Amino acid sequence: MEPGLSGSESERVMGSIVAGQAEEVSRDIQIGGEGIGPMICHLDMDSFFAAVEELDQPGLAGKPVLVGGVGARGVVASCNYQARRFGVHSAMPMSRAQRLCPEAVVLGPRHDRYRRVSAELMTILRDVTPLVEPVGLDEAFLDLTGSRRRLGLGSPFAVGRWLRQTVVAKLGLGCSVGIGRSKLVAKLASRMAKPRVEAGKVLPGNGVLAVTAAQEPAFLSPLSVRVLPGVGPATAARLEALGIRTLEELASAPEPILRRQLGRATATALIRLAAGRDDRPVRGDRAPRSVGHEETFPCDLYDRTLIEQRLVPMAEAVAAALEADARTARTISIKVRFADFRTITRSRSLHVGVATSREVALTAVALLRGVNLHGGVRLVGVSASGLVSTESGRQLALELWSLPGPPSGREEDALELSKLEAWTGVSAALSAVRAKFGQEAIGLASRL
Numbered sequence: 237m238e239p240g241l242s243g244s245e246s247e248r249v250m251g252s253i254v255a256g257q258a259e260e261v262s263r264d265i266q267i268g269g270e271g272i273g274p275m276i277c278h279l280d281m282d283s284f285f286a287a288v289e290e291l292d293q294p295g296l297a298g299k300p301v302l303v304g305g306v307g308a309r310g311v312v313a314s315c316n317y318q319a320r321r322f323g324v325h326s327a328m329p330m331s332r333a334q335r336l337c338p339e340a341v342v343l344g345p346r347h348d349r350y351r352r353v354s355a356e357l358m359t360i361l362r363d364v365t366p367l368v369e370p371v372g373l374d375e376a377f378l379d380l381t382g383s384r385r386r387l388g389l390g391s392p393f394a395v396g397r398w399l400r401q402t403v404v405a406k407l408g409l410g411c412s413v414g415i416g417r418s419k420l421v422a423k424l425a426s427r428m429a430k431p432r433v434e435a436g437k438v439l440p441g442n443g444v445l446a447v448t449a450a451q452e453p454a455f456l457s458p459l460s461v462r463v464l465p466g467v468g469p470a471t472a473a474r475l476e477a478l479g480i481r482t483l484e485e486l487a488s489a490p491e492p493i494l495r496r497q498l499g500r501a502t503a504t505a506l507i508r509l510a511a512g513r514d515d516r517p518v519r520g521d522r523a524p525r526s527v528g529h530e531e532t533f534p535c536d537l538y539d540r541t542l543i544e545q546r547l548v549p550m551a552e553a554v555a556a557a558l559e560a561d562a563r564t565a566r567t568i569s570i571k572v573r574f575a576d577f578r579t580i581t582r583s584r585s586l587h588v589g590v591a592t593s594r595e596v597a598l599t600a601v602a603l604l605r606g607v608n609l610h611g612g613v614r615l616v617g618v619s620a621s622g623l624v625s626t627e628s629g630r631q632l633a634l635e636l637w638s639l640p641g642p643p644s645g646r647e648e649d650a651l652e653l654s655k656l657e658a659w660t661g662v663s664a665a666l667s668a669v670r671a672k673f674g675q676e677a678i679g680l681a682s683r684l
């Protein structure tokens with residue numbers, strides 16, 4: 237058992253939340269999703285190194301397996317649940333583990349192999365969202381806030397179950413998934429979803445645990461302060477001296493007293509975390525900060541009409557990239573390089589995220605309208621930044637424009653465009669696009 241989670245404690249909390257899960261699924265279906273709050277997922281492979289060894293050597297099935305150093309000071313790096321039945325856990329000296337479980341199969345680690353499996357895992361997760369933050373080889377946080385609608389799976393629990401099944405099917409390895417509004421809750425949830433050992437028996441975990449906002453207080457309150465990041469034995473002892481053992485007690489502790497004991501920053505951070513206030517973002521390093529396309533013309537262009545026409549396919553490419561990542565952009569920029577290599581950029585930030593080629597094109601053309609092109613142009617580019625992966629930005633935009641469905645006729649398009657115009661203030665561009673492309677411009681969004 238992990239520090240800070242006693243068996244009965246986690247079971248009690250999980251029991252009530254699992255019981256609520258079926259109800260939650262039906263409620264989600266009724267209201268069309270759980271709302272637009274953050275949805276953070278923590279996925280953690282179960283006894284990763286040992287599980288990879290079991291996968292590669294079917295003869296190990298059912299046997300206790302220890303992976304780690306076998307020398308005098310060797311330590312258990314990973315052990316399967318059969319070994320945990322004997323009280324073995326990772327980070328234990330190998331000699332002690334072998335005394336506790338003499339029949340265990342002891343294997344030296346094959347780090348190259350684990351790294352390859354880890355790379356496969358991260359590829360699977362990045363197919364779900366670019367917002368994947370790996371933690372070591374066998375864990376990752378995913379920000380699924382912006383992917384929910386695309387995944388079309390309804391409740392957070394359903395999303396977690398699908399994700400777990402996908403990983404298990406593709407890798408042949410077990411994992412546990414926790415979902416919540418924050419990294420803290422997601423990580424605690426995945427831990428509680430794990431298999432566990434009780435009275436010498438391996439009990440399969442729930443595999444997936446989704447904690448909704450409403451369930452959060454009941455989930456967090458009874459947990460030991462030890463579950464919080466940064467609370468080791470020393471801090472826990474100091475808190476205990478103040479009579480604080482659980483997150484509930486910590487969340488309601490008088491801040492001045494805690495500050496004297498732990499220092500200002502730590503006290504504030506811990507009180508916030510204990511109350512479930514954790515706004516640490518998922519850092520998907522591979523997630524692009526912007527997407528853009530640019531083109532160098534074979535010869536310098538002087539005709540504004542031609543230059544504007546070249547912007548449209550670039551805007552479409554940018555919009556396609558946004559759509560592929562389930563993102564919207566708050567800022568559209570253009571870049572113009574003149575015949576003499578002088579280069580300028582112009583940007584416009586919008587109140588709501590944009591994603592369609594029409595929106596990107598209109599904004600880009602409007603920006604270009606403000607640029608004197610007399611010197612001749614050798615390159616133009618369009619880019620989108622301020623990327624937002626949340627669905628909320630897009631939803632807001634859709635509500636504000638209240639699109640009556642897919643654009644089908646000119647009247648609807650005109651309505652949509654006039655609202656867009658009002659929002660982005662691109663009336664000049666709008667008439668330019670209409671004048672130059674006519675039907676083509678109206679069909680821009682439909683062609684997507």
Ligand SMILES: [Mg+2]
Nearest residue numbers: 280281282374
């Ligand atoms: Mg793990």
